[in-house]
Amino acid sequence: MFNVYETLERSDHSQPRVAALLACKGNLMAASWHMPISKSPFRYAVAVREENYTHALLSEYGSFTLNFLPYEYYETVDLMGRLHGDECDKLRASGLKSQQVDTNGNPLLDASDFIYACNVCDTYTNGDHTVFIADVVRIYVNAHQSKAPMLFFGRGRYATACKDVVI
Numbered sequence: 001m002f003n004v005y006e007t008l009e010r011s012d013h014s015q016p017r018v019a020a021l022l023a024c025k026g027n028l029m030a031a032s033w034h035m036p037i038s039k040s041p042f043r044y045a046v047a048v049r050e051e052n053y054t055h056a057l058l059s060e061y062g063s064f065t066l067n068f069l070p071y072e073y074y075e076t077v078d079l080m081g082r083l084h085g086d087e088c089d090k091l092r093a094s095g096l097k098s099q100q101v102d103t104n105g106n107p108l109l110d111a112s113d114f115i116y117a118c119n120v121c122d123t124y125t126n127g128d129h130t131v132f133i134a135d136v137v138r139i140y141v142n143a144h145q146s147k148a149p150m151l152f153f154g155r156g157r158y159a160t161a162c163k164d165v166v167i
């Protein structure tokens with residue numbers, strides 16, 4: 001049996017997705033509506049709501065880094081999903097270190113398991129988010145990558161992968 005809903009807001013189903021931090025200039029935004037869309041060239045899509053400060057930053061600068069942090073940073077990611085960069089310094093508020101930037105000056109967060117450095121090459125709007133499509137021009141992989149990716153289930157619920165099989 002299924003419960004049936006007409007809108008996403010009313011439905012209470014869990015929506016497991018990988019949570020990441022999108023960094024553009026000095027700002028960090030929690031992001032889970034993202035996906036790879038082309039292997040070669042490697043292209044990635046991120047959906048960003050127009051009201052978010054990140055939307056204005058991406059429209060102005062056309063580049064970002066997508067930082068995939070391990071599960072233990074879920075409180076920080078959640079905070080970056082509640083603050084707005086036009087009201088405060090979110091990089092500072094996060095307490096995260098960024099010793100390096102990419103070639104566009106976007107932060108590479110030290111704690112990340114891996115990072116995609118992206119140049120926006122197209123946009124698509126069909127609803128209340130803009131899909132920023134980007135060339136992934138560099139992939140930074142932490143030599144000490146964790147085995148605990150950060151999953152976001154919606155409605156403030158976080159988890160990590162608990163079973164790992166290789167076929």
Ligand SMILES: Cc1cc2nc3c(=O)[nH]c(=O)nc-3n(C[C@H](O)[C@H](O)[C@H](O)COP(=O)(O)O)c2cc1C
Binds near residue numbers: 030031082090129
């Ligand atoms: C785990 C998580 C994932 C999120 N994913 C997205 C997303 O993919 N796209 C989006 O526009 N907002 C997303 N949000 C909401 C933004 O992170 C939130 O509105 C944030 O305050 C925007 O920051 P900014 O105004 O500095 O850009 C997410 C929030 C959380 C907590």
